[in-house]
Each structure stands twice: as structure tokens, then as C-alpha cells.
Amino acid sequence: MEINNSLLLLLLHLCFALILTNTASSTKEDPSVIISRFQQYLQINTSQPTPDYNKAIQFLISQAKSLSLDHQTIEFVKNKPLLLLKWQGSDPTLPSILLYSHTDVVPSEQDKWTYHPFSAHLDSAGKIYARGSQDMKCVSMQYLEAIRKLKATGFQPVRSVYLSFAPDEEIGGHDGAEKFADSDVFKSLNVGIILDEGLASPSEEYSAFYAERSPWWLVIKAKGAPGHGAKLYDNSAMENLLKSIEIVRRFRASQFDMVKTGLKAEGEVISVNMAFLKAGTPSPTGFVMNLQPSEAEAGFDVRVPPTANAEALERRIAEEWAPVSRNMTFEFKQKASIHDKFGKPILTATDSSNPWWSLLEEAVKNANGKLGKPSIFPASIDARYFRERGLPAIGFSPMANTPILLHDHNEFLNQAEYLKGINIYESIIKAYASYVQHTKDESSRDELPSNGASMNPVRTLGPAIAANNFKAIWVYLTAPILGALCGAGTFSAVKPPEEDNATTHEKHSTAGSFRR
Ligand SMILES: *[C@@H]1O[C@H](CO)[C@@H](O)[C@H](O)[C@H]1NC(C)=O
Ligand SMILES: *[C@@H]1O[C@H](CO)[C@@H](O)[C@H](O)[C@H]1NC(C)=O
Ligand SMILES: *[C@@H]1O[C@H](CO)[C@@H](O)[C@H](O)[C@H]1NC(C)=O
Numbered sequence: 001m002e003i004n005n006s007l008l009l010l011l012l013h014l015c016f017a018l019i020l021t022n023t024a025s026s027t028k029e030d031p032s033v034i035i036s037r038f039q040q041y042l043q044i045n046t047s048q049p050t051p052d053y054n055k056a057i058q059f060l061i062s063q064a065k066s067l068s069l070d071h072q073t074i075e076f077v078k079n080k081p082l083l084l085l086k087w088q089g090s091d092p093t094l095p096s097i098l099l100y101s102h103t104d105v106v107p108s109e110q111d112k113w114t115y116h117p118f119s120a121h122l123d124s125a126g127k128i129y130a131r132g133s134q135d136m137k138c139v140s141m142q143y144l145e146a147i148r149k150l151k152a153t154g155f156q157p158v159r160s161v162y163l164s165f166a167p168d169e170e171i172g173g174h175d176g177a178e179k180f181a182d183s184d185v186f187k188s189l190n191v192g193i194i195l196d197e198g199l200a201s202p203s204e205e206y207s208a209f210y211a212e213r214s215p216w217w218l219v220i221k222a223k224g225a226p227g228h229g230a231k232l233y234d235n236s237a238m239e240n241l242l243k244s245i246e247i248v249r250r251f252r253a254s255q256f257d258m259v260k261t262g263l264k265a266e267g268e269v270i271s272v273n274m275a276f277l278k279a280g281t282p283s284p285t286g287f288v289m290n291l292q293p294s295e296a297e298a299g300f301d302v303r304v305p306p307t308a309n310a311e312a313l314e315r316r317i318a319e320e321w322a323p324v325s326r327n328m329t330f331e332f333k334q335k336a337s338i339h340d341k342f343g344k345p346i347l348t349a350t351d352s353s354n355p356w357w358s359l360l361e362e363a364v365k366n367a368n369g370k371l372g373k374p375s376i377f378p379a380s381i382d383a384r385y386f387r388e389r390g391l392p393a394i395g396f397s398p399m400a401n402t403p404i405l406l407h408d409h410n411e412f413l414n415q416a417e418y419l420k421g422i423n424i425y426e427s428i429i430k431a432y433a434s435y436v437q438h439t440k441d442e443s444s445r446d447e448l449p450s451n452g453a454s455m456n457p458v459r460t461l462g463p464a465i466a467a468n469n470f471k472a473i474w475v476y477l478t479a480p481i482l483g484a485l486c487g488a489g490t491f492s493a494v495k496p497p498e499e500d501n502a503t504t505h506e507k508h509s510t511a512g513s514f515r516r
Contacts, residue, residue, distance in 0.1 A: 029148075029152075031415070031419055034145055034422070035128070035415050035418070035419075037063070037141065037145070038120075038128065038137075038138070038141045038418060039120035039122070039128065039130075040059065040120075041059055041060075041137050041140070041141055042120035042128070042130035042131075042132055042137055043118050043119070043120050043130070044056045044059060044118070045118050046103050046104050046105050046132070047104070047105050047106070047107050047108065047117075047131065048104055048105070048106060048168075048170050048171055049107075049171070051103070051104045051105075051167070053079065053080065053081050053103060053104075053167055056103045056165070057073060057081050057083050057103070057165070060083050060085075060103075060165055061073075061083065063144050064083075064085045064144075066148075067144065067147055067148055067151060068151075069085040069086060069087055069147070070085065070086040070088070071083060071084070071085050071086075072084045072085075074185060076175060076176070076179035076180065076183065077175040077179070080167040080168060080175045080176065081167065082164060082165065082167060082176060082180055083103075083164065083165040084164050084185070085162065085163040085164075085165075086160060086162055086163075087147060087157055087160065087161040087162075087163075087433075088157075088160055089158050089159040089161065089433060090156060090157070090158050091158050091159065091436070092160060094158065094159045094160075094192070094436065095159065095190050095191060095192025095193075096159055096160040096161065096162055096190055096191050096192060097157075097159055097160070097162065097191075097192065097193055097195075097429070097432045097433060098162045098163075098164060098189065098191045098194045098195070098386075099143045099161065099162065099163045099164075099195050099429070100163075100164050100166070100177075100194050100382065100383070100386075100393075101136050101137075101139050101140040101143065101163075101164070101165055101166070101196070101197065102136060102165070102166045102167065102169035102170070102173075102176065102177075102197075102382060103137075103140070103165050103166065103167055104167055104168055104169060104170050104171075105131045105132040105135065105137070105170065106131070106135070106170050108131045108409070108411075109409065112409040112410075113129070113409055113410055114129065114410055115129045115410075117129075117130060117131040117411075118130060118131065120133075122415065126414050126415045126416055127412040127413070127414050127415075128412055128413055128414070128415055128418070129410060129411070129412045130411065130412070131411055132411070133411050133412055133413040134200050134397070134399060134404075134405055134411050134412075134413055135197065135406035135407065135411070136197040136397060138397065138418055138421065139197055139397050139421075140165055142398070142418070142421045142422050142424075143425060144163070145422040146425035146426040146428075146429050147161070147163075147429065149422065149423075149426050150426055150429060150430060155430060155433075157429075157433030157434065158433060158434050158435070158436055159192070159432065159433050159435065159436075160189075161432075161433050162189055162191070164180065166180060166382065169381070169382045173382045173385065176382070177385045177386075178385050180385075181385035181386050181388075181389060182385075191386070191391060192391075192392075193356040193391075193392050193393070193394070193432065194383060194391060194392070194393035194394075195393070195394055195396055195428070196381055196382060196383035196386075196393055196394070196395050196396075197382075197395055197396075198395040198396040199377075199395075199397060199399075199404055199406065200397065200399035200400075200403065200404045200413075201372060201399065201400050201401075202401070202402065202403055202404065203372065203400065203401070204370055204400050204401055205370045205371060205372035206364065206369055206370065206371050206372060206396070206398050206399070206400050206424075207372055207375070207396075207397075208350075208360070208371060208372070208374045208394060208395065208396045209267075209374065209375055209376065209377040209394070209395030209396070210347055210349070210350045210357075210374045210375070210376065210394065210395075211267070211305065211306050211307075211346060211347035211348065211376045211377065211387070212267075212306075212346075212376065212377040212379070212380050212381060212383065212384050212387075212395075213271070213303035213304055213305045213306075213376060213377070213378060213379065213380070214303070214304045214305075214306070214335075214336035214338045214346070214380070214384075215301065215303055215304075215334055215335075215336055215379075215380060216302040216303070216304055216332055216334065216335045216336070217275075217299070217300070217301060217302070217332060217333035217334040217335070218299065218300045218302050218317065218321075218330060218331075218332055218333075219297055219298070219299045219300075219330065219331050219332075219333060220244055220298055220300075220317075220321055220322040220328060220329070220330045221295065221296070221297040221322070221328060221329050221330065221331075222237045222240035222241035222244070222295070222297070222326065222327065222328050223237055223240075223294060223295055223327045224237035224238070224239065224240050224294060224296075225294065226291065226292055226293060226294040227291075227292045228290060228291070229289060229290035229291055229292055230290065235326075235327070236292045237279070237292070237293055237294055237295050237296040237327075238279060238292060238293065238296050240296075240326045240327060240328060241279070241296040241297070241328075243326065244298070244320075244326070244328065245274070245298060247320050247321060248272055248274075248300065251270075251272060251316070252271075252272045252273075255270050255271065255272070256269070256271075265375045266375075266378050267305060267375050267376030267377055267378045268305055268307065268376055269305070270302065270303065270304050270305065270308055270313065271301075271302070271303045271378070272300050272301075272302050273300065273301050274298060274299070275299040275300060275301050276298065276299040277296075277297075277298050277299075278296070278297045278298070278299075279293050279295065279296035279297065280293055281293050299333070303378065303379070304338055305338070305376050306338040306345035306346045306347045306376070307345060307347070307376075308338065310337075310338050310339075317330060318330070336380070336384070340387060340388050340389065340390045341388060341389060342390050344390070346384065346387045347376075347387070348393055348394060350374045354392060355435065356392055356394065356432070357374075357394065359428075359431045359432060359435055360394060360396070360428055360431075360432075362431065363424075363427040363428040363430070363431040363432075364398075364424055364427065364428070366431075367423045367424045367426065367427035367428075369398065369420070369424045370400070374394075377395050381395060383395055397421075398417075398420070398421035398425065399413060399417055399421065400417065400420075401414075401417060402417055
């Protein structure tokens with residue numbers, strides 16, 4: 001008996017020694033290897049309008065395989081693949097985490113770049129130059145690298161973690177995120193929180209976004225009596241349109257002033273910019289000059305934050321910008337609602353009512369990162385398709401000390417920032433994936449964003465669908481026994497945070513900022 005016991009003890013010691021050395025060596029992966037994987041992904045030309053999606057997906061699948069993540073490729077539209085990866089959680093009844101990113105990038109004017117946009121050139125200062133280095137191949141790879149590190153420590157998620165790599169964000173996401181958010185596959189994932197892209201931050205504080213501004217593409221049209229170019233008379237189409245343009249410009253200035261004086265952030269005001277002016281009677285040499293035309297129109301790109309009063313703006317457009325009394329009409333080429341399908345403003349709470357926000361704040365802090373005041377993204381990102389459904393989504397790309405160069409020439413990201421971002425995601429994913437409510441029955445209610453998604457049937461049906469469906473969809477991998485031991489050995493190191501109280505203390509100071 002004694003011999004057996006000491007033998008067992010010896011074996012156990014050996015086993016733990018093995019685990020420890022394994023863990024130590026794999027968490028200390030040579031950074032150049034990590035950077036080189038990032039460069040490989042950056043070198044794939046996924047530029048619109050002819051992105052090489054296949055090559056990107058093949059590369060990402062090879063990464064998924066090296067991480068033993070389940071993978072599934074879905075084509076909602078032919079040749080526009082969306083890759084879905086799954087890291088199975090131990091409790092599939094809990095809503096899952098979706099780490100979202102897109103695979104396409106905007107075109108680049110190669111001759112304006114110092115290095116070829118798909119060379120992923122690493123200069124002596126550590127800057128990696130490539131189209132997509134900020135928007136948003138960095139994030140895609142950081143998610144994967146963070147999971148690689150977590151797996152190396154033996155971390156086991158409680159909630160399932162999904163990663164989706166979607167096509168076509170840069171051209172509106174209609175064949176990517178929009179169809180995905182609408183799909184049965186998405187419903188079956190029972191997603192509780194989505195992380196999507198943010199922006200680089202020139203300061204040492206990371207930017208985070210809790211909402212987007214909705215595009216209203218407005219065209220106003222004036223009609224009036226035509227007349228000789230020499231005659232002064234009232235109510236010509238041009239005069240009527242110009243009156244409107246003056247009014248619109250005054251409104252624009254009043255909004256912009258609030259940004260200039262620091263009263264509001266860029267995303268908190270309604271922006272209006274003229275996109276086109278169309279009038280005149282064409283002639284072979286240009287325009288007929290001695291004729292005042294009978295029609296004139298102007299187009300505006302209007303961006304409306306979810307905190308704005310949409311009805312008041314619509315009234316303003318009808319009564320001041322294009323009034324019938326001035327013989328004017330208007331139409332919207334696009335008018336995205338600022339309300340979700342439950343009639344609530346499309347925004348993700350950033351106060352104690354949203355545990356996902358508190359967890360993110362805490363996780364960034366734990367990884368030695370600084371988080372700036374959350375704001376409204378000035379334009380649109382794919383997250384809107386999920387937010388529209390009442391789901392919480394946070395826009396976050398961990399790039400501090402970095403100029404905002406998305407869509408610009410010589411887009412780059414410093415390798416040190418990239419590596420730091422991996423640690424930030426490691427901390428976030430760990431916190432999110434191990435987040436459990438103290439009362440499980442209440443979990444789905446407690447997790448609701450404060451925007452009233454409680455009527456969302458997805459939340460109620462989701463777990464059941466997920467539990468039944470995934471056995472069929474996904475191939476389950478049995479972890480080797482040593483892996484299980486590893487997990488047990490390191491569990492105490494990756495203990496979930498004190499979630500119950502993390503969500504109730506320190507009401508975020510900026511919670512009311514967007515209500516100003
Ligand atoms: C990317 O690929 C497209 C399609 O093959 C091509 O037209 C474009 O020039 C490439 N871009 C660069 C920067 O190489
Ligand atoms: C509107 O059109 C009518 C009919 O052409 C015209 O009599 C009237 O003066 C116009 N009013 C304005 C403000 O342009
Ligand atoms: C939160 O903390 C307080 C005081 O530290 C404690 O009394 C309470 O039970 C905690 N809440 C939960 C849900 O654990």
C-alpha cells in the first residue's frame with residue numbers, strides 16, 4: 001500500500017511538473033512567431049470589390065484547426081463565405097459570447113503607400129504596414145491569439161465562445177452580417193453579447209463604442225417658375241433650394257459648435273453634410289446661362305445618434321428644410337431607424353445595468369489597459385444588425401497610442417500595441433466566458449441589456465435550440481485526459497471574477513453623458 005501511494009504521488013508530481021513546463025513554454029511563445037501569423041493574414045488581398053475570401057477563410061481555418069476550434073463555413077450568398085468558429089463552453093444553456101470581425105478591407109491606392117499595402121512590412125520602429133492592419137484584421141487575429149494563450153493556460157470557458165469572420169462589411173454588410181443576424185444559425189447560437197470593431201486611439205486610453213449613428217440619406221427638391229436669367233423674381237427653384245440650404249447650414253453649424261466647444265462628442269450630435277447639388281439646364285458647352293431652371297435638388301448625408309429626437313428632426317425636415325409652402329419635397333434614399341425592433345433607442349448600456357460593460361471595464365484594467373469614456377461611433381459598423389435585434393454590442397479595437405488610419409494611406413499598427421491587444425482580449429474573453437450569475441434561473445433576465453430585449457424570443461428559445469442542434473452541427477472533440485488534468489490544475493488561476501458585485505458597484509460616471 002505504501003509503495004503504491006508513493007508511486008502515485010510521484011506520478012502526480014511528474015504529471016504536474018509536465019503541466020507546468022508545458023504551460024510555461026506555451027505561454028511564452030516567441031512574439032515574432034505571433035507577429036508573423038498576423039503578417040500572413042495581412043498579406044491576403046481581401047480588398048473590395050474583389051476580395052480573395054477563399055484564401056482568407058482557408059488561412060483562418062488553419063488557425064482554427066491549430067486551436068482545436070470547431071469550424072463551419074456558411075455562404076448566405078455564393079462566394080461570400082462567413083466563417084464561424086466555436087469554443088464549446090461547459091454550460092451550453094448560458095447565452096454565448098460572439099467575437100465578431102469582418103474579413104474584407106477597403107481598396108488602397110498602392111502608389112501612395114510607402115510599402116505595398118499587402119506586404120505587411122515591419123519597419124525598424126515596429127510598425128506593421130498593411131491595409132487592414134487597423135480595420136480590422138488585427139482584431140480577428142487578436143481574438144485567435146488570445147484564445148491560443150487561454151488554451152495554453154488550460155482555461156475552460158463556461159459560456160460558449162463563437163468567432164465569426166464575415167464578408168462585405170466595407171460595402172454595407174448586406175450579404176454578410178445582415179443575413180447572418182437574420183439566420184437560424186445565428187438564433188441557434190443564443191448570443192448574449194457581441195464584440196465588434198472600434199477605432200484606434202491616439203491617446204493612451206482605448207476607445208470603446210456603445211452605439212452608432214444611423215444614416216439618413218436625404219434628398220430635397222425644389223420646384224419653381226422658370227424664367228429669364230436677367231429677371232429678378234421670387235420663388236424660383238434655385239432661390240427656394242438656396243433658402244433651405246442656408247437653413248440646413250445653420251443647423252449644421254449649431255451641431256458642430258457643440259463638438260467644437262467640447263459640449264458633445266462627435267458621435268453625439270446630428271451631422272449633416274451636403275453630398276450633391278443638382279440643377280441647371282444642360283447645353284452642349286455646359287449649362288444654359290440665361291435661364292433660371294424650374295427644378296433644383298440637393299442631397300445630404302445626415303447621421304443621427306440614437307439619443308436624438310427623431311420625430312423632431314423629421315418635423316424640422318418637413319417644416320424647415322423642405323416645406324411644402326416653398327414648393328419643396330423630400331425623400332430618403334436611406335433611413336436607418338434609431339430604434340430597435342422593440343422601439344427602444346439602439347444603444348448598449350454602459351452603466352451597471354449591463355454586466356458585460358462592467359466586465360469589459362474590469363478586464364481591460366486587469367490587463368493594464370486604460371479605457372476611455374465610451375462614445376457613439378460616428379459612422380456605421382456591422383454591429384448595428386445585432387443591436388437592431390435588441391442585443392448588446394460593444395465596439396472595441398484595442399489600439400492605443402495609434403493614429404486613426406482606417407481607410408487611409410499607410411495604415412499601420414505597431415507590433416507592441418498589437419501584442420498588448422492580445423493580452424487585453426485574453427482578459428476580456430476569460431472574464432466573459434467564465435461569467436455566471438449567482439441565480440441561474442434569473443440569468444437570462446439579469447443579462448438583458450437595459451434596452452428592453454426581454455421580449456426577445458431568441459433568448460428564451462435559444463438555449464433549447466442550441467442544446468438540441470449543436471450535437472448535429474458540430475463535431476465534438478474529446479479532450480485528452482491530460483488536458484482535463486491541466487484544466488483542473490490551473491483552474492484556480494483562472495477563477496471567474498466576483499461577478500455579482502462587479503455589476504452593482506460604481507455606476508459608470510459617463511452613463512448619462514449622451515443625454516446632455
Ligand atoms: C488586390 O486584388 C485585386 C483583384 O485581384 C487587384 O485588382 C488589386 O490590385 C489588388 N490590390 C493590391 C494592392 O495588390
Ligand atoms: C409654389 O408654386 C405655385 C404654383 O406654381 C406658385 O403659385 C407659388 O408662388 C409657389 N410658391 C413658392 C413659395 O414658391
Ligand atoms: C456583494 O457584496 C456585499 C458586501 O460586500 C455582500 O453582502 C453581498 O452578499 C454581495 N452580493 C452578492 C450577490 O454576492
